[in-house]
Amino acid sequence: xxxxxxxTTQRLLAVHGWSGTILGLFLYLIVxxxxxxxxxxxxxxxxxxxxxxxxxxxxxxxxxxxxxxxxAKLSESVSEAxxxxxxxxxxxxxxxxxxxxxxxxxxxxKTEDTRVLHVLDPSTHEVLSREEGFQSxxxxxxxxxxxxxxxxxxxxxHAPDPWGLYMTGILGFVMVIATVSxxxxxxxxxxxxFVSPRLSSRLLxxxxxxxxxxxxxxxxxxxxxxxxxxxxxxxxxxxxxLAFAAFGGDTDRLIEVIQPIEIIAxxxxxxxxxxxxxxxxxxxxxxxxxSIRLADYNAEAFSVRVNHLPLEGGINGVSNLYDGxxxxxxxxxxxxxxxxxxGSSFASLMGPLHFGNFGGLVSKLVWGALGAALAxxxxxxxxxxxxxxxxxxxxxxxxxxxxxxxxxVPITMLGAAFGYFPxxxxxxxxxxxxxxxxxxxxxxxxxxxxxxxxxxxxxxxxQWTMILxxxxxxxxxxxxxxxxxxxxxxRQDVTSLAIDLLFWIGAIWGLVSMLNIKLxxxxxxxxxxxxxx
Amino acid sequence: MMSLASFLLASAFSxxxxxxxxxxxxxxARTAKIKRMQxxxxxxxxxxxxxxxxxxxxxAIGHSGVFLxxxxxxxxxxxxxxxxxxxxxxxxx
Amino acid sequence: xxxxxxxxxxxxxxxxVALIAAVLVMxxxxxxxPVGPAGIDNILFPILLxxxxxxxxxxxxxxxxxxxxxxLLILGASAVHAYLLFTAFSAG
Numbered sequence: 105x106x107x108x109x110x111x112t113t114q115r116l117l118a119v120h121g122w123s124g125t126i127l128g129l130f131l132y133l134i135v136x137x138x139x140x141x142x143x144x145x146x147x148x149x150x151x152x153x154x155x156x157x158x159x160x161x162x163x164x165x166x167x168x169x170x171x172x173x174x175x176a177k178l179s180e181s182v183s184e185a186x187x188x189x190x191x192x193x194x195x196x197x198x199x200x201x202x203x204x205x206x207x208x209x210x211x212x213x214k215t216e217d218t219r220v221l222h223v224l225d226p227s228t229h230e231v232l233s234r235e236e237g238f239q240s241x242x243x244x245x246x247x248x249x250x251x252x253x254x255x256x257x258x259x260x261x262h263a264p265d266p267w268g269l270y271m272t273g274i275l276g277f278v279m280v281i282a283t284v285s286x287x288x289x290x291x292x293x294x295x296x297x298f299v300s301p302r303l304s305s306r307l308l309x310x311x312x313x314x315x316x317x318x319x320x321x322x323x324x325x326x327x328x329x330x331x332x333x334x335x336x337x338x339x340x341x342x343x344x345x346l347a348f349a350a351f352g353g354d355t356d357r358l359i360e361v362i363q364p365i366e367i368i369a370x371x372x373x374x375x376x377x378x379x380x381x382x383x384x385x386x387x388x389x390x391x392x393x394x395s396i397r398l399a400d401y402n403a404e405a406f407s408v409r410v411n412h413l414p415l416e417g418g419i420n421g422v423s424n425l426y427d428g429x430x431x432x433x434x435x436x437x438x439x440x441x442x443x444x445x446x447g448s449s450f451a452s453l454m455g456p457l458h459f460g461n462f463g464g465l466v467s468k469l470v471w472g473a474l475g476a477a478l479a480x481x482x483x484x485x486x487x488x489x490x491x492x493x494x495x496x497x498x499x500x501x502x503x504x505x506x507x508x509x510x511x512x513v514p515i516t517m518l519g520a521a522f523g524y525f526p527x528x529x530x531x532x533x534x535x536x537x538x539x540x541x542x543x544x545x546x547x548x549x550x551x552x553x554x555x556x557x558x559x560x561x562x563x564x565x566x567q568w569t570m571i572l573x574x575x576x577x578x579x580x581x582x583x584x585x586x587x588x589x590x591x592x593x594x595r596q597d598v599t600s601l602a603i604d605l606l607f608w609i610g611a612i613w614g615l616v617s618m619l620n621i622k623l624x625x626x627x628x629x630x631x632x633x634x635x636x637x
Numbered sequence: 638m639m640s641l642a643s644f645l646l647a648s649a650f651s652x653x654x655x656x657x658x659x660x661x662x663x664x665x666a667r668t669a670k671i672k673r674m675q676x677x678x679x680x681x682x683x684x685x686x687x688x689x690x691x692x693x694x695x696x697a698i699g700h701s702g703v704f705l706x707x708x709x710x711x712x713x714x715x716x717x718x719x720x721x722x723x724x725x726x727x728x729x730x
Numbered sequence: 731x732x733x734x735x736x737x738x739x740x741x742x743x744x745x746x747v748a749l750i751a752a753v754l755v756m757x758x759x760x761x762x763x764p765v766g767p768a769g770i771d772n773i774l775f776p777i778l779l780x781x782x783x784x785x786x787x788x789x790x791x792x793x794x795x796x797x798x799x800x801x802l803l804i805l806g807a808s809a810v811h812a813y814l815l816f817t818a819f820s821a822g
Binding site: 276284329330334337345349361440445446451454 | 740744753756757758760761766767768769770771772773774775776777778780781782784785788789792793795815818819
């Protein structure tokens with residue numbers, strides 16, 4: 105049953121096909137890097153010795169000593185200008201971080217966040233380092249240059265702001281259009297739900313593969329594309345336009361309205377115990393906090409916001425608001441604004457829906473699988489478009505381009521790792537060599553694409569390259585200062601161990617496929633068929 | 638731990654029904670020239686509703702995170718189930 | 731010639747015009763959407779729904795059989811919201 109007229113169907117097909125073709129290669133890059141970025145925390149820990157990303161993202165703060173005496177002692181050495189706000193949180197390397205915030209005009213006359221940043225041992229609260237100055241002058245937290253590179257590639261294609269965000273926003277929008285047009289175009293979407301790809305012709309097989317993957321991925325394809333486009337456009341277009349509309353162009357005022365600092369009437373002479381507040385909040389929620397914010401801290405906190413990670417089964421964390429003077433519980437703080445609202449509830453969904461980090465490793469595995477499925481949808485769509493035009497010589501180059509991109513994106517990400525690990529081990533500039541590894545492997549693949557014109561030969565070379573790169577990556581990590589498997593087991597870092605094994609499993613799987621090794625006897629009867637690939 | 642258990646239980650239940658719907662799918666049987674499990678359209682409709690049942694329960698008890706993980710799992714594993722080439726009952730010329 | 735003109739105008743409408751219309755609607759709708767209990771829903775919903783607003787205008791441009799009807803709808807919405815934006819900025 106067709107819901108739309110023939111002419112409209114043709115237009116929608118043109119939209120679905122051409123937008124996917126023109127931007128599909130970039131979209132594939134975004135989707136694949138996105139699927140990898142879901143595991144940014146785990147991959148950071150895997151790639152950078154000394155990092156423990158779980159300390160920040162998946163576990164509450166480890167508060168082994170009372171915070172109040174530490175806070176009081178630190179604030180004695182911090183000037184009043186930095187006491188607009190205090191934030192207490194964990195760090196990538198498992199240390200505790202206490203930051204005093206203020207605002208001041210920098211050399212360019214622009215108001216910028218100023219900080220006094222303390223890094224402390226979580227067990228003894230001994231101050232390990234102290235930095236003071238503008239936010240832009242602060243040393244970056246411990247990081248993995250490899251994962252920073254891949255995540256930034258996903259967020260803005262490493263293009264300068266705002267152009268990079270515009271590009272990724274447009275790609276997200278294209279995917280929204282593709283999912284909606286695909287839904288309208290697929291006339292038998294429910295009855296075709298279980299129709300496995302037919303073998304009567306290569307073109308039909310390609311079409312069925314694409315539509316089947318697209319149909320099942322439709323809900324999350326739309327959600328991920330919509331939320332991704334939102335994130336790209338929110339700061340670049342949304343904030344300036346809404347500031348213009350509602351606050352005469354004052355973006356600071358807009359941010360203040362959406363994310364206000366709660367001002368609570370001060371009780372003179374009273375200072376509540378931060379430790380009692382934390383204990384009360386933890387008892388209410390059932391887990392220890394992940395971070396604490398003291399607003400307008402000036403020896404007497406006006407408000408204390410205690411943030412907790414999502415409870416088991418939940419999506420969003422819980423933030424409890426307290427009177428800093430009396431320690432009295434005020435309310436559960438909404439995601440944005442001062443009062444719970446429909447807008448705040450909706451806004452709170454965007455992050456979890458896009459990042460998939462609300463349920464620990466389980467939700468990340470599901471989101472990673474969704475990303476892989478969407479990557480397949482994108483690539484199979486490109487393949488279908490090219491196969492429909494296989495008889496036209498002008499499109500032969502596009503076929504090779506699709507093959508090159510399909511294998512090339514993961515190979516270049518592994519190329520980035522090939523630049524990163526040696527640089528890390530040899531104490532070179534890891535960011536520089538990571539980028540060089542990526543660009544170098546991309547350039548090598550382009551040269552390969554130019555020299556090797558036959559699709560079958562190109563595919564074969566790329567497959568062997570991928571198998572080799574997968575097999576060598578854990579070896580590189582281990583050879584250049586990464587934790588050995590024994591050390592990982594001692595640190596109870598099962599995830600990093602599993603990541604190493606997954607690389608090798610991937611390489612072995614590829615090898616088995618390439619060599620056509622049958623691991624178990626096939627029971628299916630050989631039918632008349634055309635190879636799908 | 639409880640949310641992991643509810644996720645696995647919900648997913649296993651729904652995926653089992655999805656598998657049932659697949660082996661009884663008329664269009665698949667027609668296109669792949671295979672025999673199918675004979676289920677009435679009404680029963681198939683009820684089964685399809687049962688696929689969604691765990692999701693409704695998860696929303697009702699406030700496990701929205703588990704609901705999202707369950708829904709995502711269904712779309713991925715459901716696709717992989719649908720992708721499988723059916724085994725023909727007899728050879729096809 | 732007429733067909734080409736129709737095609738070009740349709741794709742212009744679906745492209746840059748739809749984007750500009752979405753931006754204008756995002757900004758202008760802050761003036762009439764309910765503020766909600768926290769006083770910020772009229773700001774949050776337009777920015778959260780921006781990709782959807784853009785997609786709606788895009789599909790209007792693509793799916794309407796008569797380009798002039800789509801143009802009337804999109805340009806009309808743009809004009810109304812541009813006026814709302816102008817009055818908001820003038821008042822602020």
